[in-house]
Amino acid sequence: MSSWEAAKRRMYDVFGHVPRPEHADGCSHCVAPGEDRPLLAGPVGSIEAAALARYAAKALNTWGGVAEFRYFLPRLLECAAADDFGYPDPEIVFGKLASADWRVWPEEERDAVAGFLGEWWHETLRRHPVRPSIDTVVCALAATGMDLAPCLEIWSRLDTDAAINHLHDFVLTGLSGKRLTNAFWDRHSPAYQQTLTWLTGGPAAAAVEAAFAAQTREPLLELLAEIHPALLPPHGDG
Structure with missing residues (x-):
């Protein structure tokens, strides 16, 4: 099992x-x-x-x-x-x-x-594509009130094809400028700020840079290169 x-x-x-x-x-x-x-x-x-x-x-x-x-x-x-x-x-x-x-x-x-939520996250990162989408899963986990830091830390490893593809999907569909686009986000919640800071405050950009240095396959390198500019903090913030 x-x-x-x-x-x-x-x-x-x-x-x-x-x-x-x-x-x-x-x-x-x-x-x-x-x-x-x-x-x-x-x-x-x-x-x-x-x-x-x-x-x-x-x-x-x-x-x-x-x-x-x-x-x-x-x-x-x-x-x-x-x-x-x-x-x-x-x-x-x-x-x-x-x-x-x-x-x-x-x-x-x-x-x-908590075990169910954690394993749902692991299961999501193991596969790509998934249903529901990564954007939905992140927002749904945030809606429970749980601390998303462990989930984001696992995602930061970008150590699987699926994790890279999910970040690519999330940046293209769940992020617009410096806001998260899913209509179910509570923009006043700690989880919203936690996720947005991870994405646009430097940690996700650093994860992409580390993955780019370690990756050798051209299709994945292209995905990482495409999303990297959207993840860079504003000039002077990081």
Whole structure:
């Protein structure tokens, strides 16, 4: 079993103690009577993504509270990480972790969630192309309220073809001038500034320069050369 599959399995194991709700009621204007029944009819891991999508969009807002959210959590994150919902977007689903204040949950649950998030990042950097895109993954991780420094430090190594391709993609699609373009970014959040500083304050440029010096393959050298100017700090800042 891969470390990514093990992280998903651990989520199911750790949150398996959360009691199945008798009902998962929602706002009467937003959730039809009995709409929760298909979600509670069998094991949480067997819920089809299409059936869970409406709950995923409304959870903690107009459908259920933290107790129900914790019950569905392993399946919610599994589907969101695979971009299986279509809507809601992964950034919305992962942002609900912050709304549920997951960092004050019991230690075993926090560790399981943190392990899942970390392995999702590793799994993303292992492959290219990926779904969801690197821009979505970074923004979704930021939406949880986690510290992105370890993720950015791993990415800075640029030690795989996939990592280089992902940085190229991110610079072309997720960065415009000195701002991040994903509409789900909270531009007042520490994670936004952390990511933007890494990209445009010098660290990413230094990583590209180191990778360029170590790389010998022309296609990758071209990718690195293309994005390097966008990552240089403004004159006098670094």
